[in-house]
Amino acid sequence: MADAADPFMTAVEVRDAIAARTLTAREACERALARIDLLNPALHAFHHVDPERALARAAALDRAAAPAGPLHGVPIAIKDNISIRGMQTTAGSRILENYVPPFDATVIARLEAAGAVILGKTVLDEFAMGSSTENSAYGPARNPWAPDRIPGGSSGGSAVAVAAGMAPLALGSDTGGSIRQPAALCGVVGMKPTYGRVSRYGLIAFASSLDQIGPFARTVRDAALLLEVIGGHDVHDSTAAERHVPAFGQALSGDIRGVRVGVPRDLLEEGVDPDVRRAFDQSLRTLEELGATVQTVTLPYSRFAIPVYYLVATAEASSNLARYDGVRYGMRARAGTLGDMYDETRSAGFGAEVKRRIVLGTYVLSSGYYDAYYLKAQQVRTLIRRDFEQAFDQVDAIAVPTSPTPAFRIGERADDPLQMYLADIFTVSAPLAGLPAISVPCGFTSGRLPVGLQLTGRAWDEATLLRIGDAYEQATPWSKNHPT
């Protein structure tokens, strides 16, 4: 039995303690809020905390005659690009500084129906565009293992909240790695589900053929539980597939004998930090000791994944962000005419990275360049998908390090967007192919910075990834390590 005052209790432990009446939902919520009070000034995981709402919700759960659902009384942090009715939602941008959504995202409605207690909104790169949270208009979050370093991004605040014990669970969104990369750099579990597994209704759109909401947790079992709650068809999102959501928790048998794990060794030849490589190689040996087989696979077109991703994602972003015009919501610049108002609002409201991506995306969609860049990228995207289809004839999951390097220092890469983009090499392929991928902690560098192991699976087969991740977690000490 976990100590009920332990900030690193898992979601399952919190829920079970409440069910056993050794803890109340209100106490769990108060402890989370106290932890946030203690750590948020230094780590800036949360942009906005709503203690009144959370405590009222927890007290109502304590009064209920029966458990609301599988997350009864479990506190959770929400990335600030997911809409909550009545709670400010900025997407990390000045242009939405005072925006208060008039409706709940579907994932929020599902969380609350399952009994989760929402604590507040976490820091992200503006409109989820970035790998460090340095593009937040409200300042970056900080890595709890080394506060002078980035936590990763764009869902960095959610990763920090979970890693530092402010919440056992968090939601993020992943377009090119925005859940998995911060999970890896903060030493927690993060998963991008299959495209279409989770409704995006109420998620502020970045790149609509890539965006997917997914879980952060400190254990794979908790991530499985959270995915089960948020997954499934939604009449409000036509891309949320009419697929049965498996009971993911039941897939965690601990038995991975005979599972075939593929490693695209040619992608690992250069650019991977030696400590990251050492932790990754050791994780493969552990998987073999558990009875999995490890074999080499090739993904020849994955070396084009970065340029394809940045052409497709910026094109879609330039279209999605056209809606911020200062008319219906968000900030408005003072100007004499409508046209000037549009121009000045967007120029004052968007930060540098967002403007850069809008310009690039508008360019690749513009007349004369569409075929050469955008259409070409979509064709190479097809080839990247086919690589995975062929590899999955031979293996059940594909393993790479989630990030080629550990967390870098805040400011270190701020002046060179291309260098920042290149670090997404291992995370952009899965969303391009629509596939699920999980990052689980797999050790530390010599400087005590966390390293993540990424496993990519077949479409709709999150269960296999969770089963491998859970078996690996049980066999290694990493999930029991916490920042001090």
Add this chain to the structure above:
Amino acid sequence: MPSTLTSADVLRIAELARLELSDAEVELFSRQITDILGYAEQVREVDTSGVSPTSHPLDVHAAWREDVPQPSLERATALANAPDANREAGLFKVPKVL
């Protein structure tokens, strides 16, 4: 095909995207986007003859449903976030068009 984005190109594109950029932003983006496009050039060397584009990562299918009227946002709620509105008449207000 030019892979250099000049300052004039950036200004033209920014106008399409309704962004008013400072001189410093124009200069910076011209340099940075030229770098990015230079890197992206490699995609154009891939032989994609006969390859259909992926616009949607998984099986594309039209999601049909019955067209049943549902309650939508109250007008006052929809106007609540507007920077300027005539709330009595239920209208968003914008500066003059010309």
